[in-house]
Amino acid sequence: MEALLNEWLWQERYWLPPGMHWEDMEAKEGPGEGRYPLPRDLFYSLPVAFAFITFRHVFERAIAVPLGKRLGVKDRIRIRAAPVPKLETFYEQNSRQPSQSEVAFLGKQCGLSQTQVLTWFRHRRNQDRPTNTKKFCEASWRFFFYLVAFTAGLGSLLDTPWLWDCTACWHGFPRQHVSDVHSWYYILELGFYLSLLLCVSVDVKRKDFKEQVIHHIATIFLIGFSYCGNYVRVGTLVMLVHDSSDFLLESAKMFHYADWTRTCDSLFVVFALVFLVTRLVVFPFRLIHTTMITFVDFFHPFLGYYIFNILLLVLQALHIFWAYLILRMVYKFAFKGKVERDERSDEESEADEDEQPEDDGGGGERRKGAIKPGPASLANNCVLNNLTNQRSLNSRLPKAR
Structure with a gap:
């Protein structure tokens, strides 16, 4: 197996600039100067991913659920579908939304x-919709990780020259030592995205599910490839840029599920600004520029150069897609006073949902009364719902039970 990998995968022309050899990456230049990154280091990310999944399970039940209750997260009351074995079998094995002919046949x-068959399927679909508590727990876990990762990553990079001058990423490349803290930064980030990919089938499913999976896969390949090719310096900057806005989004989701509308709107505005600046300005014009343009000033392009930049461009395409959704929703709200539909709601969201909210005691920042257009009701008008799995604004009012 090792010989096969050396022959097909670890060829020097794939990973290293012309004239460089793997032996050069194994040379030591003295104690205390760090070491070169080795591909086998990434195997630590597998147990780290399973450790994240276990810790997440404990975190959600021990911290997120009690925190959600204190913030006032309420789960909606849903009418349960009556037990009808034939309909249940069709629902599980065929389709959750039968056609008109199938409805007549099942009836x-x-x-x-x-009408009774359609009502049964509507109630059954609503049973499978994630509760606010589940969505709050998921957002809390991601908020916790992104905040810790961004804080730790920023702290580890403050005294590095490449944080302030991107050309320093290529000084001495690829024979650049990597510190233990940056090596573990890579392993933890890779382990986290592996855990997200492993849990994607049980997490809240959005309409941009495919884009999310593509993002996770591209990120995993990017982290792995950049570590093996010793693009660690620019790789740490890419991870830092992504984490800088992600924890703001997850915090806005948390307050959205708790109906803290003003806090949610404020966090969403901050998130939108940080996202647009970091993903549409810093990422393409600083990081991609240095990997595509500045790099050529130091070395001749090789296969690894093209692979690395293609992966970065895939991420940038996803950034543009999500930025388009954000800007379109903000435009509709600012110029039309309403949002016509939810762009990133749950895959199972429907306009005729029959769920009802539990009685809410209200509060200083809690939502009250009808939705009105205005700066203080961004979340209620689905601007945040595009990123928090809520149903469309045009959904009907809850039915009387």
């Missing part, structure tokens, strides 16, 4: 009218 089999 004849079960002795129900078409």
